[in-house]
Amino acid sequence: MKLSIIPLGGTGEIGKNLLVFEYGDSIIVIDGGVKFPDDELLGIDLVIPDITYLEKRKHKIQGIFITHGHEDHIGGLPFLLPKLEAPVYGTKLTMGLVRAKLRERGGYPENLLRVIDPGEPVKAKDFQVEAFRVTHSIPDAVGYGILTPLGRVIYTGDFKVDYTPIDGQEMDLGRLAAWGQEGVLALLCDSTNAERSGSTISEKVVGKTLMDAFSRAEGKIIMATFASNVHRIQQALEAAALLKRKVCVVGRSMEAVVATARELGYLHLPDPDMLIETSSVNDISPSRLLILTTGSQGEPLAALTRMATGSHRQVNVSAGDTVVISATPVPGNEKLIGRTINHLFQIGADVITKDMGLVHVSGHANQEEIKLIIRLTRPKFLIPHHGEVRHQMAFRKIGNLMGYDDKKIAITQIGTRVLLDTDKMECAERVESGSVFVDGLGIGDVGQIVLRDRQQLSQDGVVVVVAALSKGSPTTLVSGPDIISRGFTFMKEAEELVEGAKKVVAASIETQINKERWEWGVLRGSIHESLSQYLWDKTRRRPMILPVLLQF
Amino acid sequence: MKLSIIPLGGTGEIGKNLLVFEYGDSIIVIDGGVKFPDDELLGIDLVIPDITYLEKRKHKIQGIFITHGHEDHIGGLPFLLPKLEAPVYGTKLTMGLVRAKLRERGGYPENLLRVIDPGEPVKAKDFQVEAFRVTHSIPDAVGYGILTPLGRVIYTGDFKVDYTPIDGQEMDLGRLAAWGQEGVLALLCDSTNAERSGSTISEKVVGKTLMDAFSRAEGKIIMATFASNVHRIQQALEAAALLKRKVCVVGRSMEAVVATARELGYLHLPDPDMLIETSSVNDISPSRLLILTTGSQGEPLAALTRMATGSHRQVNVSAGDTVVISATPVPGNEKLIGRTINHLFQIGADVITKDMGLVHVSGHANQEEIKLIIRLTRPKFLIPHHGEVRHQMAFRKIGNLMGYDDKKIAITQIGTRVLLDTDKMECAERVESGSVFVDGLGIGDVGQIVLRDRQQLSQDGVVVVVAALSKGSPTTLVSGPDIISRGFTFMKEAEELVEGAKKVVAASIETQINKERWEWGVLRGSIHESLSQYLWDKTRRRPMILPVLLQF
Structure with a gap:
């Protein structure tokens, strides 16, 4: 009997990650993400993976394992879980974010939501699944080592190798090396940054730049970043505390993440009184204020965009304020964020972006980090995941350099069934798969x-x-x-x-x-x-x- | 009496350049460009400046002076000229491209199209207008030194300072220095790259990279670039000649520019027999072929996009081909071009982009070049042009560094009337101005x-x-x-x-x-x-x- 690995999303694209592992009567799923629609998907709110294949094999599903709490890994769960009714596993923060997400759309049985710790294997019929800690742009991220009857398969999840993580939670390179010594059948690896040479820069470096930028600011400081980047928020809080600035968190999604992260102990206030309510923003001198907010992508309804156009009810931007855009534009958003930047300059604010200093670093591994993971795990076969075709091909070039010929590297599309035996890998026919559009309450009625x-x-x-x-x-x-x-x-x-x-x-x-x-x-x-x-x-x-x- | 300088387009934006100079009964216009619509301008084909202000003062217009043949400087002429009926002045290649453009939409009286040489002043009632050569990403580009009754105003047009231009036509720094010694009232300067430190790289460097990339290629080479980049095309032709590859030009706009540039002597074939027809592309061994084409922005209907999706009638891309994308994505096009790149990788082609080597350089001046022009011309006042607000503000910072306080630097919006006296500059009320949408045959009927x-x-x-x-x-x-x-x-x-x-x-x-x-x-x-x-x-x-x- 062979092992099937089927990406139902997240391959040949960045977004809506969902991986299926199938062996005989056992299926496990990793992640259930969404993707935001391309411009030509007019009126579509979200895109989720087509899981017809899983629905037909629902009784086989042993569990859904989540790598981390980003939308492209958990955002599809409210739509997918009701059809699968399987237990969901993840680390504490990840499950906190999953729970919050599920609540928005009807909830899910509490007994099916299970918090796991890295290093603690979960038995899933023919599989044994063990999370290992990775470093990424959200805390509590893991990859999975899946022991199958044919050998171990490792999926890194999204990762970078950050030797100096903000929360001290190092990537578990030791576990990967140990598995590498035991023998690894295949490595599924994040290929997002496979085109970029060298290594990514540690998140810690951003803290220094922020401190620099903040200490030069005279008026209000407004910093926009991804709502889920808890490390970044932690560093901003620490800089603010040193500079005796109060902090106000503005924007629904960031408020939600900050609440969950604080509640579960992933975000610490250096000064217990430093957080203030949005309603008191105007009672505080601008020079004593830091506003943390959403809108780093120029999204039309996000808080920073509304501040820039003077349409935010509570926070306004004034001449002399400093706006730090601590993010990189997701492809397609360049023009939107450019517009926000122009609005801010027009008001007379100073705008600091990634082009002007290290106010943002990537959460994904560059070439040298990918090489490290391949060397440590020494897999027989490589499967680049989490990337567009260009990233998969760049990953393949890395594999080639390290002695893997093209036959040992599977370039998958959505639905490709990768068939693995103990010493053979092949790509079989594609299974029923694709994209499902969510438009308002309709799921799949817009074609x-x-x-x-x-x-x-x-x-x-x-x-x-x-x-x-x-x-x-x-x-x-x-x-x-x-x-x-x-x-x-x-x-x-x-x-x-x-x-x-x-x-x-x-x-x-x-x-x-x-x-x-x-x-x-x-x-x-x-x-x-x-x-x-x-x-x-x-x-x-x-x-x-x-x-x-x-x-x- | 004061001098008015009014940008009716091209300020606070990149695109649809149109500058008005007015003194008493004399008006001259510089450029008449288009802008491509933002995503939210659904169904709109082109955006042109609202020239109501000029229409009402039509009898005063002495001439329309063109800086160079890019769409954002000449693309509006077919719509604007019939309303203005004034003589149009420009250098030989520029006027060749203007003439071709006007033919597409009804033509224009031949006696109103006038070729000028740099250094040869044109009398325009109260103004005397003299073109000076600049270096840019299209040959025969000029700026203008406009002698007004209140002093000289210099507009750089789009430029970079390329000390080693492909065609040997240097930027006329000497003329600028001479004017600087005589005294300059104001400098209107390209601010596109005012956020970028240092100097731009010479176009000549791209030739080396292309030669490198071409000589490593085994299959067909397909190079996509902006149709109007005659220098780039010249360098590709020279590399192809050395490597004994035949060249085929594919794509309507590039074919048109190549025809005009050859006819007027701006493009030279190193080997007179090297150009082949599209119909014979398949008769030649891929290893002996270079295809020059459009689509460097991933435009859905452009030749490269159609080749990448297998829908081009004559040219197909195969595994082993090399595609060089010799351009940078215009903001907003990142996702489109990314899609083309993915399609090409999917086919098995190798894709070389700007991220992987110097296959493209900018045509606009960085900070050090802007500083040079300010130092040479020593103007009393500065007016950043050809930039969004962020670029205008970055230009102002450069001006500040060089001793100009904010009052001596005008940050204009579309329609701002900059009033100049011999020793004073102020921004007066905005004149009637804005954007007019072209949709099919309709001009301004979509609001x-x-x-x-x-x-x-x-x-x-x-x-x-x-x-x-x-x-x-x-x-x-x-x-x-x-x-x-x-x-x-x-x-x-x-x-x-x-x-x-x-x-x-x-x-x-x-x-x-x-x-x-x-x-x-x-x-x-x-x-x-x-x-x-x-x-x-x-x-x-x-x-x-x-x-x-x-x-x-």
Whole structure:
């Protein structure tokens, strides 16, 4: 019997991580993430993995193991768990964040949420799953060493090798080395930064830069970062305490993470009275204030964006304030965050970004760190995960350099079944898999047709043609045609166009209904075609045309 | 009398450059560019400056002076010139590109298109305008020294200081220094790269990197760059000639620029037989072929994008080919170009981007180059141009360092009138100005209302409600309500939702028409409100609702 490893998300893409391990009647799942939609997925709120494959094998699932509390690893759980009804395992902070997330959308049986400690194996039928600590941009992150009947498979989860982590919780390189000595069948490895040479910089360095930037600031300091970056927040708190600044946390998601992290002991206030409520922000001298907030990606509704445009109810930015953007733009967000930066400069604030100093470091391993993990674990086979094709290919080049030929490195797509034997790896057929779109309350009810319609509507709007025909014979046009449009052109200024369009439609209707036997389908098609051509000739636009025909 | 300098575009933004100089009855204009629309300008093709201010003063316009042939400097001319009917001045290549652009949209009187040489002043009533050569990412670029009755104003246009330009045409630093000695009133300066320290790298360096990359390639080489980067294309041709590769130029805009540049003597073939037609691409061994193409920004319809997705009719990319992306992503395009790169890796090609070596350098001056120009010209006042607010502010910091206080540096917005006297500069009220949207054949007929409608349609689609009422009294519902939707949800799977919606609408209609005196407006409003609420409750979406009501 062979071992299957199937990524249902998180491969060939960054986002919506979900890995399936299957051996005989045993299945375990690692992570259940979301992805934020690309621009062309109009109106879509979230994208989650298609888990039809798992639903059909629900009875086999022994557990869902979570690596860490980032959205692309846990954000899909509220949608996926109700269909799987399996126990969920993770470290304390991770499970705290999972629990908070599940509460937003109906909850989950408490007895299925299980906190584990690294180094403590969990028996999952044919598998034995052991978490090992890694360092990443959120505390309490782990990878998993999965002992299968065919050998051990290691999945790093998201990691970097930070030798000086803020919380002192080192990456467990010793455990990886020990497994490497025992023999490892395959290594699934974070490949996000496989294109980058050298090693990432320790989070600790950011603390120094922040302290520097904060101590030069005269007015209010506003620092935006990812809500979940508890280490970063810890360092900002420490700098603020040294400089005797009070701290206010603004923005729903950051407030939530800070609450969970404090409650579970992952965030410590250097001065117990340093936190203040948003309502008292304006009672404190700007020079005594640090605001920690969301919006480091320029998201239109996030707190920093609202502050920059003067539309935040409680916090305003003034000339002389310092804004630190302690993050890197996620690809696609460059323009949004650029706009926020311009707004802030316009107000007269000073803006410090990553380009001007080390106010942000990556949470993912560069090439030399990836090499270290490969050397320590000495796996027979390599499977780059958590990366787009370019990152998987860069990872493969690293593998090649270290003596693995292409056959020993699996480049997977979503749904690829990687089949492992004790000394063989092959990619078999892809299983049922893909993306499911969440739009409002709808999960999966928006597909390609709806999206194509939205695309057309977004470009040139909609034109509704209304006409009423008589019931008797011969058929006559009794009312209309009238034309209503939205998103097409400003109709009041286009009277001539509308009059012309009515004539074209009327002519098209008359031609059809004067035929001895006319048909609804042909009539509709003829209206569509003639009006579409007319509007194209006059405007070079192709609005969606909806003929509404009634008969009386 | 004072001198007015009014940017109608190109300030507080990168794109659609248009500068107005006005003194008494004399106006000159510099450049007439376009800007490509931001994502939220749904369906818009191009954005051009609002030139109402100029139209009202048309008789004063002495000439339109062009700095160079990039779209953000000449792309607006086909729309703007017919309204201004003034002579257009520029260097030979620039005017060649202007002429080609004007031909696409109706042409312009040949006697109004005038080729000038740098160093040859043009008398424009109260102004005397002299072009001086600059180095930039397109040949034949110039800035202008404008002698006004109050002193000389210098506008650099887009520039970098390249001491080793490919075409040997150096930037005329001597002229700038001479003007500096005579006395300069104000310097308008390119501020695009004012955030970047040091100096930009010479274009010549790219030639070396290309030669390196090309000589390591075994299969076909495909190089994508900006169509107008004639220097880059020249260097690629030279590398290809040395390596005995034939060259094929693919992509409409690059073919056009190459044709114009060759015709006017700005592009030289090192080997007269090296260019081949696209139709013979497949007759030549991949190892003997270089394809120069467009699509360096991942534009969906550009040649490289189509090659990467296997949808180009003549050129395909194969495993073992090398793709050089000799460009930097314009902010907002990172995700598009990332997608193309992933497609290329998926095929098995090797992709070389700017991150992996110097295959691209910027065409804009960094801080040290800006300082040099300020020192040489020694102006009384500084006006950063061609930059977003962040770049203008970074430029101001450079000015401050060099002894200019904030009062001597004008931070303009679109339409700001900068008033200059011999020893005073102030920003007066903004003139009528802004952005005009081009959508198909329409210029300015799409405004905020249409865009807002497109936004709503793009997110949740449209729902049309159709119902017919009787004419007599009492009014009755004789047909419907029926519901048609597009881009909302996949209706076949939502029967229950549609039935519920019909009931809600029917109830709403009955309630209204059973009133003694009902009104169309109230009826429409009531349908809209009840259906909108129902759909929100059921789906958390807000489609556009269009009630179509008829009476018989």
